[in-house]
Amino acid sequence: MFISSFLQFAKQLQPPIFVKIFSVALVLTSALSVSSLPADAEKGRRKVVHVLEDESGAVIVQTAPGKVVTHRGGSITLPCRFHHEPENTDPARIRIKWTKVTDALQFEDVFVALGKQQRVFGSYRGRVFLEQAGPGDASVIIQNVTLEDYGRYECEVTNDMEDDTGFVNLDLEGVVFPYYPREGRYKLNYHQAEDACKHQDAILASHSQLHKAWLDGLDWCNAGWLEDGSVQYPISHPRDECGRKDTPAGVRNYGYRHKEDERYDAFCFTSKLNGKVYFLKRFKKVNYAEAMKACVRDGSAVAKVGQLYAAWKFQLLDRCEAGWLEDGSIRYPIVNPRSRCGGSQPGVRHLGFPDKKFRLYGVYCFRKSTDETAGGTKGVSRARLNCERALTFQV
CATH class of the missing domain: 2.60.40.10 (Immunoglobulins)
Structure with a gap:
């Protein structure tokens, strides 16, 4: 009632004055309508009110x-x-x-x-x-x-x-890779998956990153957490053990799952390195503790899983020799597939988590770049x- 009477009065004034008054009335109307909502409904909401004064501004x-x-x-x-x-x-x-x-x-x-x-x-x-x-x-x-x-x-x-x-x-630009810990498959809730990716020099992948990886040929039969709290997995070659052979290829989606109670693997995303991953040449193979010491003596550290994937993607690291990584797993990167190196597809081969004391392998080390201009310091x-x-x- 107040706003209606106010506008009737304003119409009797000159047009420029009416425009200004009408804008004020519009603000008052918006304020009244906002304040009429329950307090709980407004919590956490972001409100933007646009007020136009004639055709300017x-x-x-x-x-x-x-x-x-x-x-x-x-x-x-x-x-x-x-x-x-x-x-x-x-x-x-x-x-x-x-x-x-x-x-x-x-x-x-x-x-x-x-x-x-x-x-x-x-x-x-x-x-x-x-x-x-x-x-x-x-x-x-x-x-x-x-x-x-x-x-x-x-x-x-x-x-x-x-x-x-x-x-x-x-x-x-980057690479998506599936990850599970030494404890086995489907052992990570959302927060543990998030931490696991960070520990391997990566972050939880987004749906768009996983979808792009699927378009590039990623095929993985185990479901994993994504950054938004959903659980998905990419299938390029449908088969009965991965959701039936007669279903189309694509990214399978379990939807949003309970972040604390439910457990899956993780899909991690990493990008270009500020450094280099290399296979440490040695005359003999070593256990895990010896591998760590060997990298340190060489001025480096044992490479993380995400670092090995980034080296495979961006350095085109191709090495047909299995080696220790920081999480205790054994892997090796293949850019140019050959029969003696694990199959016909390029990728990072994973041989599992062997006994750290008694199994002997080579080791992949990571040396951080000392170039202060890496990443661009101009500006x-x-x-x-x-x-x-x-x-x-x-x-």
């Missing part, structure tokens, strides 16, 4: 379609441009905010700028800064990209009460300078 954001692609340790620009209508907007009143968005619609702050004031959050500190390629450029550069940087990012540009958003998907000092200058302000 619009913010338009444009981002790149598709995906931008890099690899771990690389640098990448997340492109985002904006313009105003009209164009004579004070740059000091423009706020640029970048946020990472997960599949569960959770938001992680990455970067925010208001005029010359800038702030970078969490693990992005020292690695993220504005590209500053001219007026209307809200693009950011991420230096030394990590596995965890993979995902979807939101670019939001705000001018007073006007805003617009765009999205950029960051993809990484890092600039990013740190921006951080030092930054002031704390309302996000």
Whole structure:
């Protein structure tokens, strides 16, 4: 009733005044409708109210379609441009905010700028800064990209009460591999699977990463956890022991499972290495403890499973000799298949988890790169300078 009477009064005024008053009324109406919802329904929800004052003040954001692609340790620009209508907007009143968005619609702050004031959050500190390629450029550069940087990012540009958003998907070149521990198959709940991948220099794979791996020929008959909490497995060659022979090839999906109580294997994802994996040449084979000491004496460490897969993928490491890895498993990488090296398909062969004391094999070592420029340091000092200058302000 109050809003209706208010608008009747406003219509008797001059048109410019009516537009302003109508906008205020619109805000009041939105506020009343929001406040009428139950408190529990609003918890955790993100609300954006757009208020237009006649035809002016619009913010338009444009981002790149598709995906931008890099690899771990690389640098990448997340492109985002904006313009105003009209164009004579004070740059000091423009706020640029970048946020990472997960599949569960959770938001992680990455970067925010208001005029010359800038702030970078969490693990992005020292690695993220504005590209500053001219007026209307809200693009950011991420230096030394990590596995965890993979995902979807939101670019939001705000001018007073006007805003617009765009999205950029960051993809990484990499490899997906199935993993299970020494204890055996189907022994990991979701959190254990997450930890297992991290311990092997990897992260839990996403559905899109697993799907791409399936398109590239990955065939695995055991179900494993993915990053979003679902359990899936890829079948390129249907057979009765893997869900019936007469079902089509594809990524089989068990849906979202209970993260604490249910147990499966894991599908891990890793990317390019900042270092090198190599087979340590020795005159004799060694047990696990001797293998660890041998790598240390050579200035390295025993390679992790994810590191061996990355070396197979990116270094094209091809070695027909079985060797110890950090988790106590025995594996070897084959790029060019031959009959004496485990079959007709390329891949990393897995011989299981033998007795660490009495079984003797070679060993794969990993030596980290000493090149300080790996991953790109150009711009890092600039990013740190921006951080030092930054002031704390309302996000």
